[in-house]
Amino acid sequence: MIRITVKNQVLELDPGMTLEALKNQLGIEAYAATVNNRIRELTFPLTKNSEVVFLDLKDRDAVRIYEATLRYVIAMAVKNLYPNVNVKFNYSVSRAILGVLENLDQKIDRTIIKSIDSEIKRLVELDLPIVRKNMDLEEAIELYKSSGSMDKVGILKYRDEDKVNMYTCDQYFNYMFGYMLPSTGYLKQYVLSLYHPGFIIQYPRSELGGIIPAFDDAPIFSRTIKEATKWGKLIGGDYISKLNQYVEKGLEVELINMCETKHNRQMAELGDKIASDIDSIRLIAIAGPSSSGKTTFSTRLRIELLSRGIKPLMISIDDYYKPKSQAPKDEFGNPDLEHIEALDIQLFDEQMLALIQGEEVTLPHFNFKLGKREDGRKVRISETTPIIIEGIHALNDRLTESIPHHQKFKVFIAPQTQLHIDNHNPISFTDLRLLRRIVRDQKFRNSPAEETIAMWASVRRGEFKWIYPYQETANYVFNSELTYELAVMKKHAFRTLNAIPRDSEHFITANRLIKFLKYFKDIEDDLVPNNSLLREFIGGSVFHV
Structure with missing residues (x-):
């Protein structure tokens, strides 16, 4: 038996139980875990005494795994529907990803987006296992060559290791340079929408507590x-x-x-x-x-x-900090020096206006060693400055x-x-x-x-x-x-x-x-x-x- 600590609870388990089996046994929602501070996929087997912390979509590492798997499944869906089309992902506006279809012999429209979305949902509903296979580098390169994925061949030739982790799912294969979810069924949350010149993919964000933000075109x-x-x-x-x-x-x-x-x-x-x-x-x-x-x-x-x-004339906003004792407090009760109220807003506004009106102003200088403002240089500017x-x-x-x-x-x-x-x-x-x-x-x-x-x-x-x-x-x-x-x-x-x-x-x-x-x-x-x-x-x- 091995001893596993989860949320201050010590469990005795048979060696070999996976993280996924453990989180299911405990009824925990999780997408990854740390085992003795090492990030692990849910397929990871527990073989020795360990401390386990399960990660949900409030955690940025879990969201990265979710997002990488989502890109994997979208690429798989496109391949299933349009075998000769390449999809390229770019980080884009509104904390989202832009997918662009290359070699598509027609204009992208809502019908195409709907077909891709339907195929993704089909794959998610099937809950297909995503299996990691440790493959010889040359074998992976030949595999990519056979599928016409020359962008992947191009980068793998710079890999020092002679092995690579390939992920397979229902005869589809890809390597996403990171960890993955154990199956397609985990991808319940995403939004796909038409956005020229391709489509926008939105997914849960850790900084928003695991929810998908409203799309904000910028x-x-x-x-x-x-x-x-x-x-x-x-x-x-x-x-x-x-x-x-x-x-x-x-x-x-x-x-x-x-x-x-x-x-x-x-x-x-x-x-x-x-x-x-x-x-x-x-x-x-x-x-x-x-x-x-x-x-x-x-x-x-x-x-x-x-x-x-x-x-x-260059002026540093940092010189207008209030003493740390006057700064607003953050959620932990510490001075929040990034808050706008940590600055003397009134003084800054008054002095900028006075300068623009041609008045002489004594600028402050914030002494960070002493943590307080001191008098700085006196300045006056012309109406062309x-x-x-x-x-x-x-x-x-x-x-x-x-x-x-x-x-x-x-x-x-x-x-x-x-x-x-x-x-x-x-x-x-x-x-x-x-x-x-x-x-x-x-x-x-x-x-x-x-x-x-x-x-x-x-x-x-x-x-x-x-x-x-x-x-x-x-x-x-x-x-x-x-x-x-x-x-x-x-x-x-x-x-x-x-x-x-x-x-x-x-x-x-x-x-x-x-x-x-x-x-x-x-x-x-x-x-x-x-x-x-x-x-x-x-x-x-x-x-x-």
């Missing part, structure tokens, strides 16, 4: 994603295998300069927009989620404007209620990659930002990856509450993604991710990130320009950020 954000998709195809940067070919051919500098030129072009376009209305614009507000590159971006925007004879503000709440009009809308120019910045492992496995925007944060925290704060990962869920909660609701109010969206960046950050991230022990609760996340990072061919740091936004994370910036 035309500004959507336009940026479409441009990112077009860019990836244009330069051959939409798949890891294509990026690796740049390295193999010795064309890394060409790739880097194309990506940096895209940033320069966006900056020039933004400069044109601001310059064309500079007689009205008094406040340039910049916001974006963590690790978007706001600091470097703000500096480069200032230089862009200086080159046009526009001399902006715009103010640049950057921070989590910069787009929130509560911060600048006294300033008319037409005098504000709002910029939303975020990396929005459309890079794929293969057709069925896109790389998420969030993982890109997390890797940036891990590398930067290690480089500049000597913080190990465990600490960064530990606070990431809290960061994400703040983003959903204070940043994303305002992204559609932006006058301009700057896509800070650099298509080559993961090939540079890989070696930096590996060092700190590999240091996380297997018994750590954060090993799950670290292992997931390593699983796709390892496919990138390295690009050396010294090829990255010293004014690149990427330097904010890897070091060596000419701006000393």
Whole structure:
């Protein structure tokens, strides 16, 4: 007998019982579990004394498994209905996935979407087992070749291991670069709807307690994603295998300069927009989620404007923090420093208005060591000087209620990659930002990856509450993604991710990130320009950020 601890209850079981059998015995709803802090599929057999924590759709790791399995089953349904059609998945608006049908010999319409939805529901109703098979790498490659899945052949040739986990279901096979649910019957919750140029897939979200959010079309954000998709195809940067070919051919500098030129072009376009209305614009507000590159971006925007004879004043919103004792409390009773009320909103609004009206103002300076505000520099600006503000709440009009809308120019910045492992496995925007944060925290704060990962869920909660609701109010969206960046950050991230022990609760996340990072061919740091936004994370910036 083995002893299994579940919810402070110790059970004695026969060795070999699966997690699925145990959760059914206990009447627990679960989609995965951790066994001694290691994420496990429900098909995992228990063979020794262990502590088990079952995960439902309130847990982000369970949702990732749910979402990967949903993509698997949708790809299977498309294959069943349209054998010669390829489906490509992209992360898209409203926390959803966009599925695009390639090689379809007709226009996609609601009839096609209904047929796919019906086939998915049929597969779910059958509750077909999804079986993992450990297969020789060469065998997997030949299998993919026989089905015409050359996108999968392309990435597997960069796999170091000589084995690969293949998942089979009713003669369908696929590998989703992650864990899976034990059968199709678990996929009870999803929404499929027509959305040009394909269809939107919505699924439960952990940050919403396991429910599917209402679809919120975001035309500004959507336009940026479409441009990112077009860019990836244009330069051959939409798949890891294509990026690796740049390295193999010795064309890394060409790739880097194309990506940096895209940033320069966006900056020039933004400069044109601001310059064309500079007689009205008094406040340039910049916001974006963590690790978007706001600091470097703000500096480069200032230089862009200086080159046009526009001399902006940069002001840090962080200097307007109240003492920590006056900050609102979060659900755990701790100071919530991401809450807008943690800032002295009234003072900020008053001083921005006073500056715009030509008055001299003594700006505050927040002393983070002492945890209090002090008097800073005295400033006065001319009527042709715009103010640049950057921070989590910069787009929130509560911060600048006294300033008319037409005098504000709002910029939303975020990396929005459309890079794929293969057709069925896109790389998420969030993982890109997390890797940036891990590398930067290690480089500049000597913080190990465990600490960064530990606070990431809290960061994400703040983003959903204070940043994303305002992204559609932006006058301009700057896509800070650099298509080559993961090939540079890989070696930096590996060092700190590999240091996380297997018994750590954060090993799950670290292992997931390593699983796709390892496919990138390295690009050396010294090829990255010293004014690149990427330097904010890897070091060596000419701006000393």
